Amino acid sequence: xxxxxxxxxxxxxxxxxxxxxxxxxxxxxxxxxxxxxxxxxxxxxxxxxxxxxxxxxxxxxxxxxxxxxxxxxxxxxxxxxxxxxxxxxxxxxxxxxxxxxxxxxxxxxxxxxxxxxxxxxxxxxxxxxxxxxxxxxxxxxxxxxxxxxxxxxxxxxxxxxxxxxxxxxxxxxxxxxxxxxxxxxxxxxxxxxxxxxxxxxxxxxxxxxxxxxxxxxxxxxxxxxxxxxxxxxxxxxxxxxxxxxxxxxxxxxxxxxxxxxxxxxxxxxxxxxxxxxxxxxxxxxxxxxxxxxxxxxxxxxxxxxxxxxxxxxxxxxxxxxxxxxxxxxxxxxxxxxxxxxxxxxxxxxxxxxxxxxxxxxxxxxxxxxxxxxxxxxxxxxxxxxxxxxxxxxxxxxxxxxxxxxxxxxxxxxxxxxxxxxxxxxxxxxxxxxxxxxxxxxxxxxxxxxxxxxxxxxxxxxxxxxxxxxxxxxxxxxxxxxxxxxxxxxxxxxxxxxxxxxxxxxxxxxxxxxxxxxxxxxxxxxxxxxxxxxxxxxxxxxxxxxxxxxxxx
Amino acid sequence: xxxxxxxxxxxxxxxxxxxxxxxxxxxxxxxxxxxxxxxxxxxxxxxxxxxxxxxxxxxxxxxxxxxxxxxxxxxxxxxxxxxxxxxxxxxxxxxxxxxxxxxxxx
Amino acid sequence: xxxxxxxxxxxxxxxxxxxxxxxxxxxxxxxxxxxxxxxxxxxxxxxxxxxxxxxxxxxxxxxxxxxxxxxxxxxxxxxxxxxxxxxxxxxxxxxxxxxxxxxxxxxxxxxxxxxxxxxxxxxxxxxxxxxxxxxxxxxxxxxxxxxxxxxxxxxxxxxxxxxxxxxxxxxxxx
Numbered sequence: 001x002x003x004x005x006x007x008x009x010x011x012x013x014x015x016x017x018x019x020x021x022x023x024x025x026x027x028x029x030x031x032x033x034x035x036x037x038x039x040x041x042x043x044x045x046x047x048x049x050x051x052x053x054x055x056x057x058x059x060x061x062x063x064x065x066x067x068x069x070x071x072x073x074x075x076x077x078x079x080x081x082x083x084x085x086x087x088x089x090x091x092x093x094x095x096x097x098x099x100x101x102x103x104x105x106x107x108x109x110x111x112x113x114x115x116x117x118x119x120x121x122x123x124x125x126x127x128x129x130x131x132x133x134x135x136x137x138x139x140x141x142x143x144x145x146x147x148x149x150x151x152x153x154x155x156x157x158x159x160x161x162x163x164x165x166x167x168x169x170x171x172x173x174x175x176x177x178x179x180x181x182x183x184x185x186x187x188x189x190x191x192x193x194x195x196x197x198x199x200x201x202x203x204x205x206x207x208x209x210x211x212x213x214x215x216x217x218x219x220x221x222x223x224x225x226x227x228x229x230x231x232x233x234x235x236x237x238x239x240x241x242x243x244x245x246x247x248x249x250x251x252x253x254x255x256x257x258x259x260x261x262x263x264x265x266x267x268x269x270x271x272x273x274x275x276x277x278x279x280x281x282x283x284x285x286x287x288x289x290x291x292x293x294x295x296x297x298x299x300x301x302x303x304x305x306x307x308x309x310x311x312x313x314x315x316x317x318x319x320x321x322x323x324x325x326x327x328x329x330x331x332x333x334x335x336x337x338x339x340x341x342x343x344x345x346x347x348x349x350x351x352x353x354x355x356x357x358x359x360x361x362x363x364x365x366x367x368x369x370x371x372x373x374x375x376x377x378x379x380x381x382x383x384x385x386x387x388x389x390x391x392x393x394x395x396x397x398x399x400x401x402x403x404x405x406x407x408x409x410x411x412x413x414x415x416x417x418x419x420x421x422x423x424x425x426x427x428x429x430x431x432x433x434x435x436x437x438x439x440x441x442x443x444x445x446x447x448x449x450x451x452x453x454x455x456x457x458x459x460x461x462x463x464x465x466x467x468x469x470x471x472x473x474x475x476x477x478x479x480x481x482x483x484x485x486x487x488x489x490x491x492x493x494x495x496x497x498x499x500x501x502x503x504x505x506x507x508x509x510x511x512x513x514x515x516x517x518x519x520x521x522x523x524x525x526x527x528x529x530x531x532x533x534x535x536x537x538x539x540x541x542x543x544x545x546x547x548x549x550x551x552x
Numbered sequence: 553x554x555x556x557x558x559x560x561x562x563x564x565x566x567x568x569x570x571x572x573x574x575x576x577x578x579x580x581x582x583x584x585x586x587x588x589x590x591x592x593x594x595x596x597x598x599x600x601x602x603x604x605x606x607x608x609x610x611x612x613x614x615x616x617x618x619x620x621x622x623x624x625x626x627x628x629x630x631x632x633x634x635x636x637x638x639x640x641x642x643x644x645x646x647x648x649x650x651x652x653x654x655x656x657x658x
Numbered sequence: 659x660x661x662x663x664x665x666x667x668x669x670x671x672x673x674x675x676x677x678x679x680x681x682x683x684x685x686x687x688x689x690x691x692x693x694x695x696x697x698x699x700x701x702x703x704x705x706x707x708x709x710x711x712x713x714x715x716x717x718x719x720x721x722x723x724x725x726x727x728x729x730x731x732x733x734x735x736x737x738x739x740x741x742x743x744x745x746x747x748x749x750x751x752x753x754x755x756x757x758x759x760x761x762x763x764x765x766x767x768x769x770x771x772x773x774x775x776x777x778x779x780x781x782x783x784x785x786x787x788x789x790x791x792x793x794x795x796x797x798x799x800x801x802x803x804x805x806x807x808x809x810x811x812x813x814x815x816x817x818x819x820x821x822x823x824x825x826x827x828x829x830x831x832x
Contacts, residue, residue: 010802018799022769027574029616030788038739039769047619049644051577082653097576121739151804157776158748161741238745239717273753278806352653418640419648429650479638 001064001294001370002147004112011155012109015116019043020102027099042122042160044090044115045101049422054096055118056108060128060146060170061089061373065360068371070111072356078104082352085341087413087464088167089127089373090118094420116154121162123153123234128170129177130374133295134382136330139189139197142172144290145226148281152227159234163241164249166234167206174493179375181205181214181495182467184251185233192220199226203233203263204255207461211497212252215260217267223286225271228279232271236263296368296383301333304386311390317404318393320442324404326389335386337367339379339401340411344436347429348414349377351401358399366392375464376413376452378406408445409453409518410436413464417457417474418481424457426474426481426507431455434511439518448518451532454489467491469533470514471498481507487517487544488536499536502545513548520547565637566628568595569607570644571621579644580618582611588618592645593633597626660790663759663781665797667790672709672730688732691716694724702727709759714742718749725756730781735764744777751778771796776803 019039026036044055056071063071071091075083078100079093086092096104108114118125126146133141149168153159159166171178172189180186186202199221205214221229233251241254255263312319327336339359341349351359363371363381366388372380379401384392396402405411412435415421417428432455439445454468458475465471471486483505486498505513518532524543525535536544569582573590580588581595589595598604604623611621625637636642643649661670672686681687686707694701694710701708702724709730710721721731731750733743743762750756761781762774768789774782775797784790 007802011800011804014800014802018769021799027616032615033619035767035769047572047577049640050579050647051572080652099575121741154804155773155800156805157773158744159741160773161739161744161770235745239742243740243742347650350653418643419650427649429648433650481639 001062002059002143003292003294005292009109009112012112012114012116013106015043015114015155016102016105016109019105023098023102038120040098041120042117043101043105044118045096045098046119047422048094048420049418050420051095052098052101053420054093054101054104054115055086056091056093056113056115057118057125058089058091058113058373059150060126060132060143061130061375062132062143063371063373064111065363065369065371067111067113068356068360068363070108070113072353072360074104074107075353075356077107081354082350083356084347084416085349085351085373085377085379087375087377087415087462088125089130089375090125091373092416094416119165121164121166122160123156123162123166123168126150126153126168126170127178127183127375129173130372130380131177131327131336131382132172132372133293134329134331134334134336135173135177136328137175138173138330139191140172141293142170142178142187142189144286144293145187145189145199145223146170147293148227148286148289149230152230152279153234156234159238162234162238163243164246166237166251168230176491176493176495177374179464179467179491179495181493182207182211182464182491183214185230186214187226190220196222198222201229201233204252204260205495206250206252207464207466208250209247209459210253210256211461211466212256213495213497214252215255215263217255217260217264224281225275227281228274228277229267229271231274231279232267235270236266240266296370298331298334298383299385301385301387303332304389308386308389317397318390320446321393321397321402321404322389324408324446325402325406326384329383333386335384335389337381337384337389337392337396338374338406339381339396340403340406341378341401342405342411342436343400343403344410344440345433346436348412348432351379355399355401358395359401362392362395362399376407376411378411404442405445407450407452409439409448409451410445412436412453412455413468414455415457415462417455417463421457421462423460424474425459425476426457426483428455428457428463428472428474431472431474431483431507431510435514438511438515447528448521449528449531451518452491453514464491465489466497467495468498469531469536470517472510472514475504477504483507483510485510485513485517485548487541488533490533499541501541502549516548516550517544520544563599563601563604563623566597566599566626566634567604567623567637568592568597568626568634569604569611569621570595570624570641571611571618574617574619577619582607582618582621586610586614588614592626592636595626595634597628597634660784660787661761661781662784662790662793663761665794667793672707674711676711686729688730691721695720698724711763712746714740714746718746718754721750722754725750725754725758728756728758730759730761731756732761732763732783733779735762735766735770738765738767738770740764744773747774747777747779768792768796772800776805 025031046053080095084092128142168185169178169180169183170187182205188200201218202214237251242248325338367381368383412432414428414432418424452469454465455472456463456465467489473484485501489498490496584596626634674688688709691712707729711732714734762779763783
């Protein structure tokens with residue numbers, strides 16, 4: 001839990017004052033929309049189909065219970081009492097009024113929250129593993145680096161008018177839960193041969209119109225060099241990426257057109273002169289940032305063993321939840337609990353203000369006041385004592401966030417789509433809702449195993465469909481909603497883009513096609529242990545295609 | 553749907569001009585009297601590219617009331633009133649097609 | 659179009675010669691980069707100040723041999739969204755040590771002032787008179803910054819470590 005100090009709070013409140021002035025100038029006509037739009041975007045204010053949308057940053061997905069309560073309050077006071085957690089660990093409110101925004105932002109600022117740089121052509125929220133700091137398999141907490149880079153790229157005078165948006169993700173475990181390979185800049189903490197910890201630097205990943213997997217431009221970068229190297233990457237991007245065509249303005253296009261080696265050389269040329277300058281991180285600076293991350297005062301506990309086992313035997317539903325939503329913690333006697341925001345028939349990733357308040361209270365009681373937001377649109381309580389799991393589960397069940405479908409077929413990732421978004425071609429939420437109904441049988445879901453369905457309502461790919469095991473992309477054909485289906489995408493350390501299954505499918509049939517694909521998997525898998533994505537890898541899409549498009 | 557602003561202006565049927573209200577982002581429609589209404593039935597309906605361009609230009613100049621105006625298709629109902637001409641405009645008029653959480657009293 | 663230099667609205671003492679016309683004697687002039695480079699030594703021999711209007715899609719390294727003899731460099735922001743001039747400015751100030759007037763032209767609006775000044779510009783050709791009048795107030799919007807600026811102020815990260823160098827409250831850190 002990073003603690004803001006006077007510096008951080010002052011910056012946010014000065015930003016709120018500036019935005020208040022900008023809104024006033026817009027409402028009075030002193031600023032045209034053309035002049036105002038980039039300014040509101042830099043504060044996360046979008047114009048959507050029905051209303052403005054405010055996207056609030058949740059830096060590296062970490063929230064305090066007080067912050068979650070403030071989000072609940074803002075949702076209640078200025079919006080319609082619910083929010084949507086996004087694939088970049090942010091939260092969105094869909095019904096906010098421009099005239100109310102300065103006050104809403106002032107309220108958020110009082111809790112250390114803001115919408116700075118959640119939109120616009122600047123460096124966006126830096127995301128990471130939602131299990132950072134508690135995962136048994138991580139080298140060290142990636143959030144310290146995310147915070148260092150966040151500070152450095154916030155209101156950076158040189159990099160606030162980039163050719164396009166710039167997304168950074170950091171991971172610190174061999175199993176990548178942060179999708180670093182499909183980010184503009186992906187950083188993976190790793191050890192070199194000498195046991196030193198540093199970064200693998202990947203550039204040019206991204207989804208959207210022209211998806212790419214990121215290229216490694218620096219296999220091992222020392223920690224002290226991270227800010228100067230990021231500076232050099234951004235400078236090369238700012239200077240040389242295309243600005244004539246917004247569809248060719250991301251760094252992935254620059255890397256592709258220059259070639260990874262030529263790009264890396266440009267970065268080196270920019271980097272060498274500044275490597276040992278003021279951006280070189282001395283250990284005192286790193287230690288200071290690290291010290292502002294407060295970790296819980298964990299109790300000395302044993303793993304629960306027999307007591308948990310007996311609870312599991314006594315209650316089938318608790319057993320199902322424990323086996324699904326609870327993961328091992330690096331500290332003995334503790335656990336990482338995932339809260340599913342994917343109830344049957346619900347819009348994926350949404351929570352009401354009431355739920356947020358309840359979850360905040362549970363975080364105080366059971367998780368040292370800390371909550372995480374994952375890019376798969378679920379929440380996490382990262383510090384739960386195993387002895388509290390039974391009581392916590394009962395409470396989560398009452399709040400409606402204990403569906404034991406985490407990582408399963410009905411744990412669908414979907415963008416807001418045409419129900420909300422002015423960029424969309426098709427709806428995503430009702431497709432997700434229907435699929436959760438088709439796959440409501442939890443025994444079947446468990447049997448299917450890990451299966452990620454990702455739905456995007458347009459090519460901008462906010463639903464990350466390219467890297468879904470099953471990806472659905474909404475398109476428009478003759479005024480009707482159709483969906484392209486891809487199979488075999490992955491977002492993790494084995495990142496891969498999905499392969500097109502066949503012709504796009506109309507809205508009325510898309511759930512049927514997904515059911516057929518899933519049924520085909522059950523027939524084709526070598527054994528129950530072979531996951532869907534591995535079966536697709538082994539066999540390709542052809543056998544699925546036959547089944548999906550056969551006349552019924 | 554490609555953004556309406558991006559589509560070349562080809563008017564093949566009745567169209568209106570719509571935008572979002574500056575203060576609160578609500579959906580609004582350009583009227584015959586050079587004003588804005590939240591009700592589609594009050595929208596000025598035109599049928600030629602020239603008339604659409606003129607209506608749009610006037611709307612765009614009204615930067616202080618409305619944001620992002622564009623030309624949208626409509627259907628004319630049997631009793632002569634404009635109705636949304638595509639799914640996007642239906643959703644803009646009626647709201648999301650999904651049930652929103654019941655949040656009164658929260 | 660008001661010119662702000664070092665925080666004050668001033669008259670521009672430079673004359674822009676944007677075509678091939680001969681440079682008037684004794685008058686400080688600004689010429690486009692291409693013309694300057696084609697004839698740099700000759701132009702620099704003149705007895706009045708010389709400045710260059712430099713496009714935002716050419717590397718400023720090309721000006722390095724002449725920096726100690728150039729009175730002013732103007733960098734261009736064709737639209738305020740085109741941020742290449744910020745990188746050029748920082749390179750000129752911090753990599754190549756340019757000490758003359760660094761001026762921004764183009765679509766220069768109030769909401770870019772803080773970024774421009776922190777990138778190293780000390781002169782701005784401002785589009786709107788109202789924005790020029792609000793220059794000082796606009797710069798005062800922010801008193802804290804995370805990044806080390808070109809004027810050598812330490813970054814916020816260092817401010818925390820060496821707490822004695824925290825700025826007094828209200829004191830602008832530029």
